[in-house]
Amino acid sequence: MTFFQIRTIVRTRCKLILTTLLIVISATVAVSLALPKTYRATTSLLLNYKGTDPVSGHVLAAQQVSGYMATQMDIVTSRNVALKVVDNLRLADDPNAQKRFQKVADGSVSIRDWLADSLLKMIELAPSRESSVIEISAKGSDPRFVASVANAFAAAYQQINLQIKLAPLQQASQYFSTQVKTLRSALEQAQNKLSKYQQDHGIVSTDSSVDVATARLNELSTQLVQAQSQAIEASSRGNQAMGRDGRDSPDVASNMLIQNLKASLAQAQAKFAMLSQNLDYNHPQYQAAKAEVDRLQAALNNSISSTNNSVANNGRILRQREAEIRAALDAQTAKLLQMNRARDELSVLSKDVENAQRAYDAAAQRLAQTDLEGNANQSDVVLLNPAVIPARPASPNIALNAVLAVLLGATLGLALAILAELTNRRVRSSDDLLTVLQAPVLGAVAWKNPVRKSGFSNMFLSH
Numbered sequence: 124m125t126f127f128q129i130r131t132i133v134r135t136r137c138k139l140i141l142t143t144l145l146i147v148i149s150a151t152v153a154v155s156l157a158l159p160k161t162y163r164a165t166t167s168l169l170l171n172y173k174g175t176d177p178v179s180g181h182v183l184a185a186q187q188v189s190g191y192m193a194t195q196m197d198i199v200t201s202r203n204v205a206l207k208v209v210d211n212l213r214l215a216d217d218p219n220a221q222k223r224f225q226k227v228a229d230g231s232v233s234i235r236d237w238l239a240d241s242l243l244k245m246i247e248l249a250p251s252r253e254s255s256v257i258e259i260s261a262k263g264s265d266p267r268f269v270a271s272v273a274n275a276f277a278a279a280y281q282q283i284n285l286q287i288k289l290a291p292l293q294q295a296s297q298y299f300s301t302q303v304k305t306l307r308s309a310l311e312q313a314q315n316k317l318s319k320y321q322q323d324h325g326i327v328s329t330d331s332s333v334d335v336a337t338a339r340l341n342e343l344s345t346q347l348v349q350a351q352s353q354a355i356e357a358s359s360r361g362n363q364a365m366g367r368d369g370r371d372s373p374d375v376a377s378n379m380l381i382q383n384l385k386a387s388l389a390q391a392q393a394k395f396a397m398l399s400q401n402l403d404y405n406h407p408q409y410q411a412a413k414a415e416v417d418r419l420q421a422a423l424n425n426s427i428s429s430t431n432n433s434v435a436n437n438g439r440i441l442r443q444r445e446a447e448i449r450a451a452l453d454a455q456t457a458k459l460l461q462m463n464r465a466r467d468e469l470s471v472l473s474k475d476v477e478n479a480q481r482a483y484d485a486a487a488q489r490l491a492q493t494d495l496e497g498n499a500n501q502s503d504v505v506l507l508n509p510a511v512i513p514a515r516p517a518s519p520n521i522a523l524n525a526v527l528a529v530l531l532g533a534t535l536g537l538a539l540a541i542l543a544e545l546t547n548r549r550v551r552s553s554d555d556l557l558t559v560l561q562a563p564v565l566g567a568v569a570w571k572n573p574v575r576k577s578g579f580s581n582m583f584l585s586h
Contacts, residue, residue, distance in 0.1 A: 129541070132540050132541060132544045133537065133540060136540040136543060136544065139536060139539055139540050139543065140533070140536030140537060140539070140540050141536070142536070143532055143535050143536035143539055144529065144532035144533055144535075144536050145532070146532070147528050147531055147532030147535060148525060148528045148529060148532055150528075151524050151525065151527070151528035151531075152521065152524070152525060152528070154519075155519040155520075155521045155524045155525075156519075156521070158518075158519045159264055160264065160516035160518070160519070161262055161263065161264060161516055161517055161518045161519075162262070162263060162264065162265070162266040162269050162513045162516050162517060163260055163261070163262050163269065163513060163517035163518075164260065164261050164266070164269040164270040164272075164273045164510040164511065164512070164513055165258050165259065165260040165261075165273060165508075165510055166258070166259050166273045166274055166276075166277045166506070166508060166509050166510040167256055167257070167258050167259075167506075167507040167508040168256065168257045168258075168259065168277055168280065168281075168504050168505065168506060168507060169255060169256055169504070169505040169506075169507045170191075170192070170195055170255040170256070170257065170503065170504055171255065171503050171504075171505060192250050192255070192257070195257065195284075196248050196250060196257065198280065198283060198284065198287075199246075199248060199257065199259060199276065199280050200243060200246060200248065201283075202236075202239055202243075203283055204276065204279045204280055204283050205238075205239035205240075205242050205243050205276075205279075206235055206236075206239050207279035207282060207283065208239075208242055208272065208275040208276055208279045209235050209238045209239055209242065210235075211275050211278065211279060212271065212272070212275050214238050215234050215235055215238060220234070220238060221234065224237055224238075242272060242276075245261050245262055245263055245269070245272060246259065246260070246261055246272075246276060247259075247260040247261075247262065248260075256507060259273055259276050259277055259280075259510075260273065261273040261276070261510070262517065266512050266513045266514075266516075267512050269510075269513070270510045270511060270512045270513070273510035274509055274510050277506055277509070277510075278506075280504060281502045281504045281506070284502055284503065284504050285502040285504075288502070288503065289496075289497055292493050292496045292497035293493075293497045295489075295493045295497075296490065296493040296494050296497050299486055299489050299490035299493055300490055302486045302490075303483065303486045303487055303490050306479065306482050306483040306486050307483055309479050309482075309483075310476070310479040310480055310482075310483050313472070313475045313476045313479045314476055316472055316475075317469070317472040317473060317475075317476050320465075320468065320469060320472055321469065324462070324465040324469070339455055343448060343451055343452040343455055344452060346448050347445065347448045347449055347452050350441060350444050350445040350448050351445055353441045353445075380426055384419060384422050384423040384426055385423060387419050388416065388419040388420055388423055391412065391415045391416045391419050392416055394412055394415075395409075395412040395413055395415070395416045398412045399412075
């Protein structure tokens with residue numbers, strides 16, 4: 124069937140099409156007016172979420188949480204949220220709700236659960252595709268009630284969301300509180316053990332460089348080296364002084380008294396030599412000069428012997444001092460070795476105290492953080508647009524239904540016209556002749572309605 128044939132059918136059967144269109148529009152409008160009015164109220168929530176692990180404290184952005192928006196939508200439509208809405212709106216105490224519940228109640232559920240199920244049927248969710256906004260819509264016959272239900276669901280969801288966030292933080296806070304007490308006790312025990320060990324062994328620090336015993340050992344080592352060098356030098360001088368060349372030892376040569384005695388003896392010997400040439404040995408001057416020489420010689424010998432003995436005694440004293448310093452050094456070394464062993468144990472105890480302190484500080488820090496987060500009543504859900512009382516019903520939409528009725532009525536009327544034409548086929552054009560008779564068309568007569576002439580023109584023509 125060509126477009127020209129369809130146009131001819133529409134023109135000839137326009138009454139049927141218009142009648143069908145009017146019937147469909149009238150029925151649609153009548154049904155729309157007869158249907159009860161349904162109002163719709165919508166509230167918008169912004170989910171500004173950042174997840175925090177209550178144990179480790181690591182922050183995880185919401186974009187990295189798989190299925191976060193779907194999870195939040197499930198929470199909004201959960202029974203806990205609906206029950207909280209029932210409690211917040213006190214619907215269980217409403218006499219009308221109680222009457223309706225008594226009519227349908229069978230004793231298997233409570234009025235709270237029944238009201239929660241009824242509210243969940245009123246709720247619709249519409250999440251945004253590329254944002255963190257969720258729209259909660261409530262539909263019902265009472266505009267004021269649907270607005271209050273939408274806002275109540277938003278408030279209940281905020282409370283449940285905050286409860287879900289704070290519950291693990293509060294549990295973690297209790298856990299960290301217990302751990303802090305345990306770690307504090309362990310730290311005190313470690314400190315007490317360290318202090319007792321220091322008191323028992325007399326060790327203040329684990330650093331041997333600042334220890335008195337180490338300083339004493341270094342000092343004794345220096346003294347021993349000096350004493351050894353002095354003892355060796357003194358032994359050499361003492362051996363030389365007590366030997367055959369004792370009169371020529373450096374100590375004798377450097378002694379001023381001996382040098383003076385030698386000078387006096389030389390003078391006395393020179394005087395005695397002069398006197399011995401001129402005087403007899405019985406002469407008093409001779410005797411006096413000889414006695415002076417003998418006296419000076421004896422004094423010189425005594426001085427040399429005293430100096431050599433002093434050098435020898437000094438060598439023995441230095442060797443004795445060396446032995447004493449060596450014994451003190453050995454004793455100090457043994458003491459220091461014992462202190463080093465004790466210092467190693469002290470280092471282990473100090474490490475235990477440091478580890479206990481670090482563990483206590485970390486637990487105390489996490490306890491303070493979880494306490495702050497657990498007591499901070501700040502929800503990640505923000506009420507963006509609260510629901511308002513709708514001024515117009517959401518359904519039925521008479522204008523939209525009328526437009527759809529026009530489209531449906533026109534389509535149905537056209538279908539009925541084509542169906543009527545097919546059941547009672549008529550020749551309305553040359554195309555129909557070609558289709559029905561299979562005969563060629565030689566020509567077509569254009570039928571036109573006669574032109575009606577006006578009265579004035581008839582009068583003019585009659586004259």
